[in-house]
Amino acid sequence: MLPSNFNVRLQQLEDNIKQDLVLLKEYEDARRYEDEPRRKGRYLREIERQRESLSRYQKEYDDLQKQVTSEPPPEMQNVATQLQQMDAKVNMLLAGQAAVYRNQLQLRQTLLARFDATQQKTLAAIAERLDQNQLVTIEAVLEALEASQVSEAETRQLLEGTRQALTILKQRGVALLAGQEAIAEVINAPGLDAKHKLKVTAPIIPFLLEYEGELELGSGINLKPAWERLVARVRGK
Numbered sequence: 001m002l003p004s005n006f007n008v009r010l011q012q013l014e015d016n017i018k019q020d021l022v023l024l025k026e027y028e029d030a031r032r033y034e035d036e037p038r039r040k041g042r043y044l045r046e047i048e049r050q051r052e053s054l055s056r057y058q059k060e061y062d063d064l065q066k067q068v069t070s071e072p073p074p075e076m077q078n079v080a081t082q083l084q085q086m087d088a089k090v091n092m093l094l095a096g097q098a099a100v101y102r103n104q105l106q107l108r109q110t111l112l113a114r115f116d117a118t119q120q121k122t123l124a125a126i127a128e129r130l131d132q133n134q135l136v137t138i139e140a141v142l143e144a145l146e147a148s149q150v151s152e153a154e155t156r157q158l159l160e161g162t163r164q165a166l167t168i169l170k171q172r173g174v175a176l177l178a179g180q181e182a183i184a185e186v187i188n189a190p191g192l193d194a195k196h197k198l199k200v201t202a203p204i205i206p207f208l209l210e211y212e213g214e215l216e217l218g219s220g221i222n223l224k225p226a227w228e229r230l231v232a233r234v235r236g237k
Contacts, residue, residue, distance in 0.1 A: 010075055013057060013079055014075065014082065020050055020057075023050070031043045047093050054083070061079055061080065064076070108135060110139065114142060114199075122182040123179060125178035138203050140231070141230060145199050158223065159187055162205060163188070165208045166183065183200065183201055205223065
């Protein structure tokens with residue numbers, strides 16, 4: 001005979017698994033359509049926490065199964081099936097993320113290979129923070145620069161907008177990224193041409209735009225429209 005609270009525990013377990021399966025679907029969709037790196041990272045952490053929930057559910061199921069001494073109720077099989085579905089979904093999502101990380105690593109290596117050792121040291125921490133979409137965008141911009149497809153006026157506008165943004169960050173004591181001081185030095189270096197300056201500067205621009213509203217960098221900085229126009233052109237949009 002089953003304990004008096006057996007059915008209640010089994011129903012609660014089934015309800016919890018159903019709720020988490022719905023959450024996993026929501027996290028999967030949110031990550032697919034989300035561009036903002038911090039929110040994408042939060043969704044990934046939530047998916048990873050689902051693995052911890054899955055372990056607890058499996059433990060609860062095993063404990064209930066030990067209490068069954070005769071023919072198990074049909075709900076037991078339902079819960080077992082849901083546990084398998086949850087396990088498969090979590091593994092699929094995390095395996096997919098692992099593939100994304102591998103691709104991002106390759107993209108970062110390709111990006112850094114465009115620079116000399118000193119510049120790589122400056123840009124490594126910045127490249128580490130770029131997500132896959134940002135890496136692809138930067139790569140397209142750098143290719144356009146090297147092919148002389150970015151006008152002198154565009155180049156100078158982007159450099160000036162970036163310089164102004166970095167100056168405001170410095171005045172406010174905001175350390176957005178490791179390497180931002182070195183980028184500012186490159187922009188202000190008198191011996192470098194504008195094309196080379198933008199090549200080194202481009203990887204930090206997505207972060208400046210990401211924090212533009214949060215830091216209230218000011219409407220006088222025309223970095224965002226200039227960058228969006230360039231990106232739309234080089235990515236064929």
